[in-house]
Amino acid sequence: MPGDTLPPHAVEAADRAAWRRWLSRHQGQANGVWLVMARKGSDHEAPTLDEAIDEALCFGWIDSKQGRLDERRSLLWFAPRKPKSAWSGPHQRRAEALEAAGLMEPAGQAKVDEARRSGLWHKPPA
Template identity: 45%
Template sequence: MTPLEFADRAAWEDWLEAHHADGTEAWLRIGKRRTALALVRIEEALDAALCFGWIDGQRKALDADSFLQRYTPRRPAGAWSQVNRAKIEALTAAGRMRPAGLARVAEAKADGRWAAAYEPQSTAAVPPELTAALDPAAAAAFDALPRSERYTLMLPLLQARTAASRTRIAARIAASLGAAAPRRD
């Protein structure tokens, strides 16, 4: 993996224009908020990626002034977040979306993934399926976790599209917390 460095959003968009159709991934060196380095900022990088049908992924520490962020083409059946859905709507209104990005949106709207976008950590509530699956000890263990870890556990449940999937995932989460039996209160 050789990180790519772009001074601004326009340079990253130029790279995406040339490589979005045949690229498999790009690791970008992103400048931290308070650095003086001339590197594209995380918000700008994501907006540009979304315009071309790409999505952000894994992040890795690099140095005091920057980090690495992975971008890949969006998977055909990949889930959508409400945050990225709102970003796409704003980018569309601004006329920035490109055909490849618009195609990913059309696919998601056609198969229901757009409407099923999952909640961000800041607003996500514990799904009722999970509440029902947790016995008191597991519920206490879940409540003791930091908010970010609770969200990480809940994310597959928030992304599930069917009731059967939600029930199965909730049971798996409950089991991972040491409670295989459903709550009986």
């Protein structure tokens, strides 16, 4: 079926744990991926938006542009955070909560620590 065709660099994860496993295995090998997400009201299995963003932050990745795949699925681009990118307030709060819960991975913690050292942690996004 045409709706089953995924674009290049697309990843399907049935849940938060599967997305975390993918990030753990590929965090240093990929320049970015389209994560297949469930559209509102869909029965497609995928992590929620909050889960997907939280797990990405744990590994030093960031969400970006969105795309539509079909009636049941959408796409959200995730990529490693660039060294000089400022952290938004919501992402700072998420990262702080993930730190407190002990969920940050070394790569994600390194991005947070570098942002704090360089002043990008509190710099407003452009």
